[in-house]
Amino acid sequence: MINTLIGDIGHTSVIVAFVAAIVSSYAYFMASRAKVELSGDDSWRKMGRWSFYVHSVAVMMIIFTLFNIIYEHRYEYYYAWSHSSNHLPVHYMISSFWEGQEGSFLLWIFWHVVLGVVLINSSKKNKVWEAPVMGMFSFVQLFLTSMILGIVIGDLKIGSSPFILMRDFMPDTPVFAMDPNFVPADGTGLNPLLQNIWMVIHPPTLFLGFAATLVPFAFAMAGLWKGKFHEWIKPALPWSHFAAVSLGIGTVMGAYWAYVTLNFGGYWNWDPVENAVYIPWLVLVGAIHTMIAYNRGKSGLKASFILIISSFILILYATFLTRSGILGNASVHSFTDLGLSGQLFTYLAAFAVLAIGLLLYRWKSIPTSDKELTTYSGEFWVFIGAIVLCLAAFQVLFTTSIPVYNSFLGFIGIESNAALPADQIEHYTKFQLWGGVAIAVLTGVGQLLWWRKGEKGSFVDAITLPSMLTLLFASLIIVLSKMGMLHETMDNPIFIILLVASLFAVFANMSIILSLLHKKITLSGGAVAHIGVALMLLGILFSSGYDNIISQNNSGLVYSREFPEEINRDNVLLWRNTAVDMDRYSVSYHGQFQEVIGVPGYVNRELLWPTADPYTSIARGQIKVGDKVYFETGDTLAMYSPENTFYEVQYKEREGDRTFTLYPRAQVNPNMGLLASPDIKHFANMDLYTHVSSIPDPNEEKDWGDLQEYELAVGDTIILNDYVAVFNGVEQIAQVPGVALEEGDVAVQADLKIYGERKDYHAHPVLMVKNQLMGRVPEEIADLGLRLTFLNIDTENNKFKIGVNTSQKDYIILKAVEKPFVNILWIGTIVMSVGFVMAIVRRKDGGAKARPAAPKEKRKVQAA
Structure with missing residues (x-):
C-alpha cells in the first residue's frame, strides 16, 4: 500500500508557505503606508514579520519532505523516480534534489528565506527599511512559491508539485491500470553528466547569487516607493557586491564543471543558458560602479536605479528563457517545459511592469547633479565602464533572445525562421573580445583617476610607470613566443592588443x-577585483586563443567515413598496448578500469568478474594498491558506478624521463550516446586535456573469428594470435563466479600463461558439470584479442581440448589538447572574489565618506 503521508505533509507545507507569503506581503504593504508609519502602529509590521517566519518554517518543511522522499527511495513519487536511484551516494542525492525544475525553484525560495531572515534581524535597529523591503521580498516569494503549488483549477494549472504520485503523473500507463499501488523498484537515476562534485556546490552558489540580486532591487524599489531616492544606496551597496560575487563564483563553478566534465574542450561554449547568467552579472557589476560613483560624487543616481532594476529583471528573464522551453534545441541544458511558461511570463511581466512603472512615475523626482564630469574625473570613467559592460551584455542578450523573437512573432501571426549563428563561439567572441579590451583599459585608467586628483599632470605621473611595465612585459612575452619558448607565436594583432590591455x-x-598600503587595506578591494578580472582575461586569452591540439592524425588514414571531419583530423587511434608518437609524447592505451568502493583509484576490469547485479563484482585475483591488499580472490566487491569505464592512457616524454597516466572516463548511455569526460594533467604553465572521442560499442557483439581447437598436454606451447602461450594444467575449483555449485556439481579450470608485449597474462577458462549438464565459462583477454574456452577432457590420454577465438584488439580514439596558462583564469577568479569580499567589508564598515553635496544639489533634493 502506498504511504502518501509524507507527500501530504509536503504539499500542505507548500500551501502554508504560499498563504503565509500572501499575508506577509500584504501586512508589510500596510505597514509601509505613510499614515501607519506616522501613527507609530507596529502591528502590521509584526504581522508581516511573523508571517514571513511562518513562511520560512513551511519552506524548511517542504525541503525536508522532498529530500526524505529522495533519500528513502520513495519511488511512488514521480520526482524521486525521475531524478534518483537506489545506488546514488548521498552527495548525488543532494544534486538530484535540484536537478528538476521544482527542486531548483525550491532552492531559490530557500535562499530568499535565508536572506529575508537576515534582513529582518538586521533591520531591528533601523526599522525604516524593513516593511518596504520585506514587502517586496514576500511578494517575490509569493510568485516563486506558486511555481511549486501544483493546483489545477479547470484548465488553469498553477505550479508543478514535486509531491505528485507516479500514478497521478502517468495515469494512462498500463501498469497503474492493473495495479494503482505499483511502486517501481528503482528510479531512472541522475543525469550522468551531473554526477560530479561541482554539481553539488555550483547550483546552490549560483542560486544564492540569483536570490541576492533581489536585495538591492528591493532597496531600490523601497527607495522609489518611500521617496528615499538616495538613502537606499548605502544599505544596498554591500548586498550588490555580495550578489555579484555569488553570481560570479557560481558562474565560474559552472564553467569549471564544464571544463572537467564535458568534452567540448573548454569552459565556456556561449550556450544560451550560460549567457542567461552572464548577462545580469555584467549589468549588476555596472550598477555597482554607478552606485559607488554616486556615493562619492552625487552623480549617477538614475543610472543606478536603471541598472539595479535591470539586473533583477534580467534574472527573471533568464529564468523564463531556461524554464519555459522556449529555447527548444538552442540549448544543451535548458529545462523542458512543464506547462509553466505562461506563469513564468506573468512573473516576469509583473515585476517588469511594477518596477518600470514606479521608476517612470518617480523619474522627475529623482535628484540629479549639475556637476559637470571632466575627462580627468574618476566618476566619468566609471560611467564609461558601466556603459561598456551594458553594451557587452546587450550584444549577448540580443543574439541569445532570437528564439524569443521567433516565438513572439509566431504568437502574433508572423512567421519567423531567424536562427542563432552557426558558429556561436566565433560570433560572440569577436564582439566580447573588444569588450574585454575596453574593460581592461578602463579598469586601469579609471582606478588611477579615481584615487588621484583629477588633474592632467597628476594622471600622467600615475600612468607612466604602469605603462612602461606593460610595454616591457608585453614585449618580453611576444619575443619569447617568437623564440619558441611559449606554446605558440603571438602574431594575432587582436590578441596582442588584449594582452597589452590586460x-x-x-x-x-x-x-x-x-599606494594604499599605508591606509586601510580594504580600501583596495576595487583594485584587487580589477586585477582578478585582468588575470581572467589573460587566462582566457592564452587557454582559448592559443590552445594546441596535439592529437593530430598523421597516419593518413580515415578512421571512419561516418565520423565528423574533426574526429578523423584531430584524434589519434590507440590500439591496446601499442605506443603511438603524439607531439613530444609517446602515448599508449592499457585497458579498461572501474571504480570499486573501498579501493583508492581504479581497478583493472581483468580482475573483476561481473555478476547479474551490475553493482556487484567478484575479485578474480588480489585487489591491491601498492603493497596494500584490499580484497582477496573470490571476494564480493561493491561497484561505485558500473556504467562508467576509465581508460588508462600513459604519456611518456620522448626526450625526457617524465611519465604520467591519465584515466579519461566514458560510458555509452542508451539515451544520450557516448558520454565522455576528460582527465586533465595539470602543469604550472598549462593543462593537458585528454578525452575519449570514440570506443568500440560495448553493446555490440564482438566479431570473433572461427574457433580453433587445440589438444594439449601439460607443458605444451602454442602460438595464439602471434603470442606464445604455455599450458600449465588444470585444477578443480570450489566455486565459479556467478554460478551456485551444489553437491554433485564439479568445476575445473585450465591455466594458460600467455606472454604479451608488456606483461604476461593468465587465462582460466572453466569447464563444469552442473545438474549432469556440461557448461563452459570462457576467458576473454581483451588486450590480446583472445577468447579461450575449455572444451573437453580426454581422461584416457590425459589431454585437454582448448578452443580459441581471435578478434580485433581493443582500441580507443583519443583527443588531447594543451591549454596554456589556464591556471591564470582560475587564479583570477579567486583574486576577483577576494576583491569583492574586501569591498563588502569596507561598505559594511561604513565605506568611504562621500563628498558633501553642493548647496544647489541640496536645494534640489529638498524640493523633490
Missing part, C-alpha cells in the same frame, strides 16, 4: 594597491 590593468591596479 597587463596594463594589472600594473595600474597594483600601483593603486601599493
Whole structure:
C-alpha cells in the first residue's frame, strides 16, 4: 500500500508557505503606508514579520519532505523516480534534489528565506527599511512559491508539485491500470553528466547569487516607493557586491564543471543558458560602479536605479528563457517545459511592469547633479565602464533572445525562421573580445583617476610607470613566443592588443594597491577585483586563443567515413598496448578500469568478474594498491558506478624521463550516446586535456573469428594470435563466479600463461558439470584479442581440448589538447572574489565618506 503521508505533509507545507507569503506581503504593504508609519502602529509590521517566519518554517518543511522522499527511495513519487536511484551516494542525492525544475525553484525560495531572515534581524535597529523591503521580498516569494503549488483549477494549472504520485503523473500507463499501488523498484537515476562534485556546490552558489540580486532591487524599489531616492544606496551597496560575487563564483563553478566534465574542450561554449547568467552579472557589476560613483560624487543616481532594476529583471528573464522551453534545441541544458511558461511570463511581466512603472512615475523626482564630469574625473570613467559592460551584455542578450523573437512573432501571426549563428563561439567572441579590451583599459585608467586628483599632470605621473611595465612585459612575452619558448607565436594583432590591455590593468591596479598600503587595506578591494578580472582575461586569452591540439592524425588514414571531419583530423587511434608518437609524447592505451568502493583509484576490469547485479563484482585475483591488499580472490566487491569505464592512457616524454597516466572516463548511455569526460594533467604553465572521442560499442557483439581447437598436454606451447602461450594444467575449483555449485556439481579450470608485449597474462577458462549438464565459462583477454574456452577432457590420454577465438584488439580514439596558462583564469577568479569580499567589508564598515553635496544639489533634493 502506498504511504502518501509524507507527500501530504509536503504539499500542505507548500500551501502554508504560499498563504503565509500572501499575508506577509500584504501586512508589510500596510505597514509601509505613510499614515501607519506616522501613527507609530507596529502591528502590521509584526504581522508581516511573523508571517514571513511562518513562511520560512513551511519552506524548511517542504525541503525536508522532498529530500526524505529522495533519500528513502520513495519511488511512488514521480520526482524521486525521475531524478534518483537506489545506488546514488548521498552527495548525488543532494544534486538530484535540484536537478528538476521544482527542486531548483525550491532552492531559490530557500535562499530568499535565508536572506529575508537576515534582513529582518538586521533591520531591528533601523526599522525604516524593513516593511518596504520585506514587502517586496514576500511578494517575490509569493510568485516563486506558486511555481511549486501544483493546483489545477479547470484548465488553469498553477505550479508543478514535486509531491505528485507516479500514478497521478502517468495515469494512462498500463501498469497503474492493473495495479494503482505499483511502486517501481528503482528510479531512472541522475543525469550522468551531473554526477560530479561541482554539481553539488555550483547550483546552490549560483542560486544564492540569483536570490541576492533581489536585495538591492528591493532597496531600490523601497527607495522609489518611500521617496528615499538616495538613502537606499548605502544599505544596498554591500548586498550588490555580495550578489555579484555569488553570481560570479557560481558562474565560474559552472564553467569549471564544464571544463572537467564535458568534452567540448573548454569552459565556456556561449550556450544560451550560460549567457542567461552572464548577462545580469555584467549589468549588476555596472550598477555597482554607478552606485559607488554616486556615493562619492552625487552623480549617477538614475543610472543606478536603471541598472539595479535591470539586473533583477534580467534574472527573471533568464529564468523564463531556461524554464519555459522556449529555447527548444538552442540549448544543451535548458529545462523542458512543464506547462509553466505562461506563469513564468506573468512573473516576469509583473515585476517588469511594477518596477518600470514606479521608476517612470518617480523619474522627475529623482535628484540629479549639475556637476559637470571632466575627462580627468574618476566618476566619468566609471560611467564609461558601466556603459561598456551594458553594451557587452546587450550584444549577448540580443543574439541569445532570437528564439524569443521567433516565438513572439509566431504568437502574433508572423512567421519567423531567424536562427542563432552557426558558429556561436566565433560570433560572440569577436564582439566580447573588444569588450574585454575596453574593460581592461578602463579598469586601469579609471582606478588611477579615481584615487588621484583629477588633474592632467597628476594622471600622467600615475600612468607612466604602469605603462612602461606593460610595454616591457608585453614585449618580453611576444619575443619569447617568437623564440619558441611559449606554446605558440603571438602574431594575432587582436590578441596582442588584449594582452597589452590586460597587463596594463594589472600594473595600474597594483600601483593603486601599493599606494594604499599605508591606509586601510580594504580600501583596495576595487583594485584587487580589477586585477582578478585582468588575470581572467589573460587566462582566457592564452587557454582559448592559443590552445594546441596535439592529437593530430598523421597516419593518413580515415578512421571512419561516418565520423565528423574533426574526429578523423584531430584524434589519434590507440590500439591496446601499442605506443603511438603524439607531439613530444609517446602515448599508449592499457585497458579498461572501474571504480570499486573501498579501493583508492581504479581497478583493472581483468580482475573483476561481473555478476547479474551490475553493482556487484567478484575479485578474480588480489585487489591491491601498492603493497596494500584490499580484497582477496573470490571476494564480493561493491561497484561505485558500473556504467562508467576509465581508460588508462600513459604519456611518456620522448626526450625526457617524465611519465604520467591519465584515466579519461566514458560510458555509452542508451539515451544520450557516448558520454565522455576528460582527465586533465595539470602543469604550472598549462593543462593537458585528454578525452575519449570514440570506443568500440560495448553493446555490440564482438566479431570473433572461427574457433580453433587445440589438444594439449601439460607443458605444451602454442602460438595464439602471434603470442606464445604455455599450458600449465588444470585444477578443480570450489566455486565459479556467478554460478551456485551444489553437491554433485564439479568445476575445473585450465591455466594458460600467455606472454604479451608488456606483461604476461593468465587465462582460466572453466569447464563444469552442473545438474549432469556440461557448461563452459570462457576467458576473454581483451588486450590480446583472445577468447579461450575449455572444451573437453580426454581422461584416457590425459589431454585437454582448448578452443580459441581471435578478434580485433581493443582500441580507443583519443583527443588531447594543451591549454596554456589556464591556471591564470582560475587564479583570477579567486583574486576577483577576494576583491569583492574586501569591498563588502569596507561598505559594511561604513565605506568611504562621500563628498558633501553642493548647496544647489541640496536645494534640489529638498524640493523633490
